[in-house]
Amino acid sequence: MQPSRQPFEVTFVKVRRHLRVVLLIAALLWAIELLDVLKPGASLDWYGIQPRTLIGLRNIVIAPFLHAGFGHLIANTLPLIALGVLVLARGPQDFASVSLVSLLVSGLGVWLFGGSNTVHLGASGVIFGYLGYLLARGYYERSLRSIGLALIAFFFYGSMI
Numbered sequence: 001m002q003p004s005r006q007p008f009e010v011t012f013v014k015v016r017r018h019l020r021v022v023l024l025i026a027a028l029l030w031a032i033e034l035l036d037v038l039k040p041g042a043s044l045d046w047y048g049i050q051p052r053t054l055i056g057l058r059n060i061v062i063a064p065f066l067h068a069g070f071g072h073l074i075a076n077t078l079p080l081i082a083l084g085v086l087v088l089a090r091g092p093q094d095f096a097s098v099s100l101v102s103l104l105v106s107g108l109g110v111w112l113f114g115g116s117n118t119v120h121l122g123a124s125g126v127i128f129g130y131l132g133y134l135l136a137r138g139y140y141e142r143s144l145r146s147i148g149l150a151l152i153a154f155f156f157y158g159s160m161i
Contacts, residue, residue, distance in 0.1 A: 022084035026077050033073050048121035051114035060107030066121040076123045083130035086149050102129020131157050
């Protein structure tokens, strides 16, 4: 019979697993940006959201994976990892649905209200979605876990608001 794991060990294993998932997503973003830089003669940035155009509407699901250079990607990577891990702590279903809803809602908002003749890209909309979700869960659920996650998110990223 195996000895039962201590709660701390179980939590640590989960956090490591969640971190791996989010780091894999971040690595994908970095690989795409590296491909964009190394691709001669063309830029993937044109697959960003172009407000109020049909092509821009299609690009809503593509734009969060593209960034306007490594500086932009660096600015998005740490909040994506940190807030992504906190959302993933709520469960993989929550992570998947919050990611998808944040991607679609922020993308549609940019598509509707973004400046004409502009191209918008980056994971910022998803990051704001993660922050909003964590804060809302803390406020409405009012459990110790939800409030704790909301406080951590607000402490580190509340200035984004």
